[in-house]
Amino acid sequence: MKVKMILPALAEAESPFWRPIKYSLFPPLGLATLAAYLDPEDEIDLQDQHVERLRLDDEPDLVIIQVYITNAYRAYAIADHYRARGVYVCLGGLHVTSLPDEAAPHADSIFLGPGEETFPQFLKDFKVNQPRKRYSSSVRTLVGVPPIRRDLIKRERYLVPNSIVVTRGCPHHCNFCYKDAFFEGGKTFYTQQVDDALAEIDRLPGRHLYFLDDHLLGNAKFAAGLFEGMRGMKRVFQGAATIDSILRGNLIEQAAEAGLRSVFVGFETFSPENLRQSNKKQNLKRDYEAAVARLHSLGIMINGSFVFGLDDDDEDVFARTVDWGVHNGLTTATYHILTPYPGTQLYKDMRAAGRITTDDWDLYDTRHVVYATNKLAPEALKKGYDWAYREFYRWSNIAKACLTHETMKHQLKHFLYTGGWKKFEPVWNFLIKTQSLNRMLPLLEAILSKVRTSNSSPTAAKRALSSVTKTTYA
Numbered sequence: 298m299k300v301k302m303i304l305p306a307l308a309e310a311e312s313p314f315w316r317p318i319k320y321s322l323f324p325p326l327g328l329a330t331l332a333a334y335l336d337p338e339d340e341i342d343l344q345d346q347h348v349e350r351l352r353l354d355d356e357p358d359l360v361i362i363q364v365y366i367t368n369a370y371r372a373y374a375i376a377d378h379y380r381a382r383g384v385y386v387c388l389g390g391l392h393v394t395s396l397p398d399e400a401a402p403h404a405d406s407i408f409l410g411p412g413e414e415t416f417p418q419f420l421k422d423f424k425v426n427q428p429r430k431r432y433s434s435s436v437r438t439l440v441g442v443p444p445i446r447r448d449l450i451k452r453e454r455y456l457v458p459n460s461i462v463v464t465r466g467c468p469h470h471c472n473f474c475y476k477d478a479f480f481e482g483g484k485t486f487y488t489q490q491v492d493d494a495l496a497e498i499d500r501l502p503g504r505h506l507y508f509l510d511d512h513l514l515g516n517a518k519f520a521a522g523l524f525e526g527m528r529g530m531k532r533v534f535q536g537a538a539t540i541d542s543i544l545r546g547n548l549i550e551q552a553a554e555a556g557l558r559s560v561f562v563g564f565e566t567f568s569p570e571n572l573r574q575s576n577k578k579q580n581l582k583r584d585y586e587a588a589v590a591r592l593h594s595l596g597i598m599i600n601g602s603f604v605f606g607l608d609d610d611d612e613d614v615f616a617r618t619v620d621w622g623v624h625n626g627l628t629t630a631t632y633h634i635l636t637p638y639p640g641t642q643l644y645k646d647m648r649a650a651g652r653i654t655t656d657d658w659d660l661y662d663t664r665h666v667v668y669a670t671n672k673l674a675p676e677a678l679k680k681g682y683d684w685a686y687r688e689f690y691r692w693s694n695i696a697k698a699c700l701t702h703e704t705m706k707h708q709l710k711h712f713l714y715t716g717g718w719k720k721f722e723p724v725w726n727f728l729i730k731t732q733s734l735n736r737m738l739p740l741l742e743a744i745l746s747k748v749r750t751s752n753s754s755p756t757a758a759k760r761a762l763s764s765v766t767k768t769t770y771a
């Protein structure tokens with residue numbers, strides 16, 4: 298059977314602000330995971346429109362398209378095109394799960410929720426010519442999941458081909474997060490077996506790994522087992538964790554020992570009122586600066602995530618957030634305009650309050666204001682968001698943030714990582730054009746090498762927790 302799997306490009310890919318490198322980081326792991334359920338004899342063509350030109354003149358037996366909110370219209374157009382040619386088309390992903398009735402007219406079958414149970418069931422039905430219109434996931438387990446078909450991934454086109462996911466979902470329930478909608482009807486957080494995760498890591502070449510899990514430390518027992526197994530593997534890795542998990546126990550030290558060198562942290566807001574409204578309980582009464590000090594004492598770089606436009610935000614929020622990030626030595630900052638994704642509690646609340654101002658999904662990219670704001674005017678929110686990005690990544694602020702670290706090596710790593718990420722667009726574009734992005738991996742691995750600070754011991758990390766200026770948000 299000929300199967301075509303497609304990740305259509307996000308709408309942002311046509312924006313003047315599009316940064317090709319941002320969309321050449323990670324391969325389409327979700328599709329490669331589903332591909333593992335196909336027969337080895339099947340002829341599979343996996344195309345990622347972010348890194349290659351889509352060919353649409355073929356006639357496979359089956360087309361599978363992954364739909365996000367800002368590629369939804371493009372995904373539907375591709376689906377319609379293939380259906381007009383008589384090809385059987387399946388749609389799945391976050392947006393299909395949130396709005397199945399919108400997606401259904403463009404597909405022969407749709408998938409709601411994760412595909413580990415539903416996709417193999419569909420394949421059985423398809424083979425006997427009895428596929429259903431709709432498949433909903435209810436059984437949630439990663440036990441026995443076959444190895445991802447990494448052979449289908451064009452590694453040379455990505456900066457981080459070794460991305461990996463060893464859990465699904467997250468134990469928390471922030472009201473703006475897509476996660477609860479996607480995992481509705483079953484467990485919302487589950488993990489691989491530690492041994493399976495370690496075997497998957499073992500199969501990956503080189504040293505660098507990027508864990509794309511929403512919350513790598515979300516299950517302490519699993520994470521401790523994983524980090525224990527990774528000690529001595531000589532890996533360097535990046536991942537995401539919550540402030541709460543960074544401050545609690547000594548899991549973060551175990552992660553650092555195993556090779557964690559940079560972490561994505563959802564600080565989101567400094568306002569307790571905003572945290573409460575967002576149901577982001579895990580950040581309430583947590584000392585943000587203590588978390589930063591602990592990470593830095595372990596030589597872990599920080600990508601801080603912040604949301605602008607929550608109801609308690611006023612015009613000062615932009616300067617306050619940027620200054621805090623610079624003074625606390627964050628390596629990179631990711632800012633978002635609050636976006637009420639369909640399916641989330643936030644969307645339901647805003648819809649009920651008549652606050653949704655557009656259903657043009659192309660604008661749901663966290664760069665546009667799509668709802669009626671509270672204390673901030675929509676124009677001020679958009680302007681402040683743009684300003685925050687410019688300001689945080691000014692050379693003078695990059696230099697200031699670097700100088701917050703105590704060793705030259707840490708300062709240099711910070712400088713190279715931030716500068717490399719934000720200031721050398723033509724170089725990235727050249728590497729993308731010449732399909733030599735992954736030649737940069739040794740450099741990335743060098744930048745992520747271990748920093749020994751005078752505080753880099755578990756006891757010192759605990760000291761860092763008590764010695765920093767306390768700023769507790771609650």
Ligand code: SF4
Pocket residue numbers: 466467468469470471474475476511512539563
């Ligand atoms: S902690 Fe992150 S992944 Fe988890 S629910 Fe909140 S926003 Fe979503």
